[in-house]
Amino acid sequence: MADVNRGDRPLSPHLQVYRPQLTSITSILTRITGTALLAGAFLVVWWLIAAASGPDYFNFANRLITSWVGDIVMLGSLWALWYHTLAGVRHLVWDTGRGFDLDTATKMAWGVIVGSVALTAFTVIVI
Numbered sequence: 301m302a303d304v305n306r307g308d309r310p311l312s313p314h315l316q317v318y319r320p321q322l323t324s325i326t327s328i329l330t331r332i333t334g335t336a337l338l339a340g341a342f343l344v345v346w347w348l349i350a351a352a353s354g355p356d357y358f359n360f361a362n363r364l365i366t367s368w369v370g371d372i373v374m375l376g377s378l379w380a381l382w383y384h385t386l387a388g389v390r391h392l393v394w395d396t397g398r399g400f401d402l403d404t405a406t407k408m409a410w411g412v413i414v415g416s417v418a419l420t421a422f423t424v425i426v427i
Contacts, residue, residue, distance in 0.1 A: 322406055322409045322410070323405050323406065323409050325409075326387065326409045326412055326413065327387075329383065329387075330383070330384060330387040330388075330391075333380035333381075333383045333384040333387075334384055336376065336377065336380045337377065337380050337381060337384060339377075340373065340374070340376075340377030340380065340381075343365065343373065343374075343377075346361060347361050347362070347365050350362070375420070375424070378420050378423060378424070379416055379417070379420040382415070382416040382419040382420050382423070383412065383413075383416035386411070386412040386415050386416055386419075387412050390408045390409075390411075390412055393408070
């Protein structure tokens with residue numbers, strides 16, 4: 301039977317009450333970067349198809365991908381790749397049953413964020 305004596309309590313955590321946590325934000329960002337990686341992969345495949353289609357179409361595709369907009373998209377894809385990879389490693393650690401306490405989970409979330417930015421910078425500078 302339903303509890304009819306609820307008073308003014310909310311039925312579920314609403315946006316006014318719920319404060320997002322770092323671990324939940326990084327989990328959501330993992331899903332977003334996975335989708336973004338798919339879009340970046342389509343661009344790379346399109347570029348390869350353009351290379352096989354002939355010099356005129358390849359020049360068009362190459363000009364677009366090497367423009368400043370293309371550079372930003374490719375840089376974002378590179379960051380998404382590193383972020384998604386490190387978040388996957390974090391989930392592999394969690395699959396072993398370790399790292400679930402709040403302090404360790406928060407440190408791992410910061411590690412994914414800082415590590416993805418550092419590895420992106422390293423990749424851009426070195427390679």
